[in-house]
Amino acid sequence: METVGIGLLGYGTVGSGVGKLLSRNADDITLATGKRVVLKRVLEKDPGFSHPDLDPSLLTTRFDDILEDPDISVVVELIGGTGAALEFQLRALKAGKHVVTANKQLLAQHGAELFEAAEESGVHLRFEASAVGAVPVIKVLRESLVAAEVDTVFGIVNGTTNYMLSAMAETGADYDDVLAEAQRLGYAEADPTEDVGGKDAAAKMAILSSIAFHSRTGLDDVPFEGITRISATDIAHGGRLGLVAKLLGVAKLIDGRMNVRVYPAFLPKTHPLAGVTGAYNAVFLTSDAFDEIMLFGPGAGSIPTASAVIGDIISVVNTVNGSFVRNCLCYKDVPTFPDAEMVSRFYLRLRVNDQPGVLAKLSALFGEHGVSIHSMVQEGRGDEAELVLLLHPVREAQFFAALDEISALPDVHGDPAVIRVEGDLKTR
Numbered sequence: 001m002e003t004v005g006i007g008l009l010g011y012g013t014v015g016s017g018v019g020k021l022l023s024r025n026a027d028d029i030t031l032a033t034g035k036r037v038v039l040k041r042v043l044e045k046d047p048g049f050s051h052p053d054l055d056p057s058l059l060t061t062r063f064d065d066i067l068e069d070p071d072i073s074v075v076v077e078l079i080g081g082t083g084a085a086l087e088f089q090l091r092a093l094k095a096g097k098h099v100v101t102a103n104k105q106l107l108a109q110h111g112a113e114l115f116e117a118a119e120e121s122g123v124h125l126r127f128e129a130s131a132v133g134a135v136p137v138i139k140v141l142r143e144s145l146v147a148a149e150v151d152t153v154f155g156i157v158n159g160t161t162n163y164m165l166s167a168m169a170e171t172g173a174d175y176d177d178v179l180a181e182a183q184r185l186g187y188a189e190a191d192p193t194e195d196v197g198g199k200d201a202a203a204k205m206a207i208l209s210s211i212a213f214h215s216r217t218g219l220d221d222v223p224f225e226g227i228t229r230i231s232a233t234d235i236a237h238g239g240r241l242g243l244v245a246k247l248l249g250v251a252k253l254i255d256g257r258m259n260v261r262v263y264p265a266f267l268p269k270t271h272p273l274a275g276v277t278g279a280y281n282a283v284f285l286t287s288d289a290f291d292e293i294m295l296f297g298p299g300a301g302s303i304p305t306a307s308a309v310i311g312d313i314i315s316v317v318n319t320v321n322g323s324f325v326r327n328c329l330c331y332k333d334v335p336t337f338p339d340a341e342m343v344s345r346f347y348l349r350l351r352v353n354d355q356p357g358v359l360a361k362l363s364a365l366f367g368e369h370g371v372s373i374h375s376m377v378q379e380g381r382g383d384e385a386e387l388v389l390l391l392h393p394v395r396e397a398q399f400f401a402a403l404d405e406i407s408a409l410p411d412v413h414g415d416p417a418v419i420r421v422e423g424d425l426k427t428r
């Protein structure tokens with residue numbers, strides 16, 4: 001029976017999961033592929049690296065040991081980052097080895113270069129685990145829906161922030177306390193910046209929108225905002241209005257142009273994404289061809305992510321020297337739809353002087369910019385009042401022009417809290 005050698009770069013959280021699954025499920029993998037898929041070498045930085053599940057004789061600190069091994073035809077990159085990982089992937093692809101990776105930042109920042117190298121060498125570059133972990137959203141977009149004209153990819157693509165927002169809603173605790181608890185429980189990294197700041201979700205949305213719309217979107221094309229400014233106060237107000245806060249990745253194709261962004265947003269409690277709590281992820285896909293599809297599951301974790309990596313390895317092994325869906329499906333060049341032209345609904349919380357005439361000034365400024373109010377709640381706080389407004393959908397440029405003028409009024413105190421509202425408030 002033919003043997004396929006795997007060179008694994010990195011034996012950390014996901015790499016060790018891949019090592020475990022390759023040995024635990026060896027018989028199933030052989031039945032699925034008709035080949036023996038064998039872990040031949042593992043690259044780690046530290047020569048003294050050890051792991052209870054790793055045969056030390058497989059360990060190397062020299063990438064060339066993997067590159068020069070003629071029995072290794074698939075390199076699985078799980079070290080992360082955009083430094084050594086880029087060099088290793090490019091060298092492997094140029095040497096004619098297939099590459100499987102979970103590295104979202106690398107693909108979102110250097111995808112064009114990597115796909116070009118794969119194409120030139122006629123090898124596969126697979127990356128299912130780079131977005132939404134174990135959930136096979138990339139395979140569904142690349143294969144099942146490749147010609148279905150998907151026009152929206154919309155969802156929760158970061159488990160850390162979803163865990164934190166869910167905990168804030170359940171306990172009423174504020175951001176800092178929930179972050180500390182998430183770090184204690186292992187849901188957030190010691191340095192949580194990429195997750196809470198939205199960069200992790202933005203890289204995933206760059207990858208997903210590139211595949212969905214067949215047009216290259218890089219990290220630089222995705223404006224992102226995280227959850228660091230979401231307060232317990234806004235979550236509580238949202239709850240009273242029947243809304244749940246989520247960090248959303250939103251990619252839309254509008255009249256032949258695309259808009260891809262990451263921002264925190266309120267959703268009606270009845271929206272299917274509102275019920276996705278804890279560290280879970282879920283992605284909504286829409287198209288005229290099939291209306292809506294929702295994919296839901298764990299977006300991270302050692303074994304869940306490793307299972308997506310193994311699926312890619314099997315897909316590569318089964319299609320070597322055969323025809324298969326192209327590596328890169330970005331064969332269009334779809335222009336960007338500007339953020340300012342997007343029509344959105346907003347939640348706005350303002351602290352104002354509790355005096356006659358203030359509301360009239362606000363209403364006048366909203367009116368001048370064509371912004372209309374859906375509902376408003378006012379709560380007195382001594383000399384101040386807190387206003388919580390839900391606005392009707394409006395061009396974002398109009399809303400932000402009104403907001404700039406409103407924020408500058410002497411009657412308005414502090415920074416207003418602004419959160420987009422997604423989903424249909426009436427029908428969902």
Ligand SMILES: NC(=O)c1ccc[n+]([C@@H]2O[C@H](COP(=O)([O-])OP(=O)(O)OC[C@H]3O[C@@H](n4cnc5c(N)ncnc54)[C@H](OP(=O)(O)O)[C@@H]3O)[C@@H](O)[C@H]2O)c1
Pocket residue numbers: 009010011012013014015043044045046077078079080081084085102103104105129130133299300301302305
């Ligand atoms: N963790 C998840 O749930 C998850 C989910 C989806 C996707 N991913 C992606 O999967 C990739 C791996 O993530 P992970 O969580 O498994 O990371 P990790 O636990 O930090 O593992 C990475 C391993 O690679 C080693 N390494 C780093 N640089 C190296 C180099 N230049 N040469 C050799 N070895 C090197 C690290 O060693 P040191 O510890 O000594 O640096 C570590 O053992 C990342 O791209 C990540 O975004 C992870």
